Amino acid sequence: MDADERTLTRAAAHGDQEAFRALVDRHYDPALRFALRMLGRRADAEDAVQEAFVRVYQSLPRYRHKGQFRAWLFRILVNRCRTAAGNRRRRRSIVVSADGFDRRVGGDAPKAGAPFRRTAIERALATLPVPLREAFLLKHVEEMTYQEMVDLTGASVSALKMRVLRARESLRAQLQEMRE
Numbered sequence: 389m390d391a392d393e394r395t396l397t398r399a400a401a402h403g404d405q406e407a408f409r410a411l412v413d414r415h416y417d418p419a420l421r422f423a424l425r426m427l428g429r430r431a432d433a434e435d436a437v438q439e440a441f442v443r444v445y446q447s448l449p450r451y452r453h454k455g456q457f458r459a460w461l462f463r464i465l466v467n468r469c470r471t472a473a474g475n476r477r478r479r480r481s482i483v484v485s486a487d488g489f490d491r492r493v494g495g496d497a498p499k500a501g502a503p504f505r506r507t508a509i510e511r512a513l514a515t516l517p518v519p520l521r522e523a524f525l526l527k528h529v530e531e532m533t534y535q536e537m538v539d540l541t542g543a544s545v546s547a548l549k550m551r552v553l554r555a556r557e558s559l560r561a562q563l564q565e566m567r568e
Contacts, residue, residue, distance in 0.1 A: 397457050401448040408448070412441055415458060418530065419465055425525050426469040428514045436472050440465040462530070463540045466522060473518055512562040516555055519543075523551035524559070 393414075399407035419440065423433035443464050451460065513521055526532045526540065527548075534545045541548065 393457050397448065397451060400445075401451055408445060411444075411457065415461055416441075418458075419461065422462070422525055422530055423465060423469055425510070425513060425529065426466075426518070426521060427472055428510070432472050436465065436468040440468045443468075456536075459532075459536055459539055462526075462532075466540060469522075470518060508563055508566050509559070512559050512566070515562065516558060520551050520555040520558065523548050524555035527552045 393411070396407045396411050396414075400411055416437065419437045420433055423436045423440075424430060427433045427436060440461065444461055447464075451457075513524070516524065522541070523537065523543075526537050527534075532540070534548055537543070537548050538545055543551070
């Protein structure tokens with residue numbers, strides 16, 4: 389943690405609203421990017437990020453300023469995303485439309501005019517089991533080290549490496565299949 393961030397977290401822990409706002413400004417975009425890729429729906433991602441920051445704010449007085457604030461925030465955010473994904477799976481239902489086709493409720497459709505590649509990648513990511521998607525995003529999007537990932541998830545380095553490898557292999561196979 390750099391000195392500026394340490395100063396901000398200490399000030400925010402003592403009730404400085406501007407310091408907390410600076411921390412939110414610094415970390416909101418990466419947190420939203422991660423949550424969006426984990427959950428696939430912007431509204432769910434925004435809710436998860438907001439809930440994570442609320443929990444951070446409530447817990448700041450107990451924060452020990454060891455390690456990185458970002459890792460602590462992401463640990464909370466990962467848990468919020470896991471909870472949101474579990475809740476969504478339980479809420480998901482099938483609705484039969486007037487034309488007789490099943491319509492799954494709960495997912496966002498790709499935006500019109502979105503580039504195929506990005507849409508294909510987002511679709512492929514969404515099919516990965518949560519542990520694989522989480523490991524892949526932390527490693528390749530958030531560019532965390534395996535040690536940071538261990539601290540965040542509690543999984544071993546070897547388990548995380550295997551998850552990242554399996555995620556890459558699955559994504560590669562899915563994208564190849566879509567291309568053909």
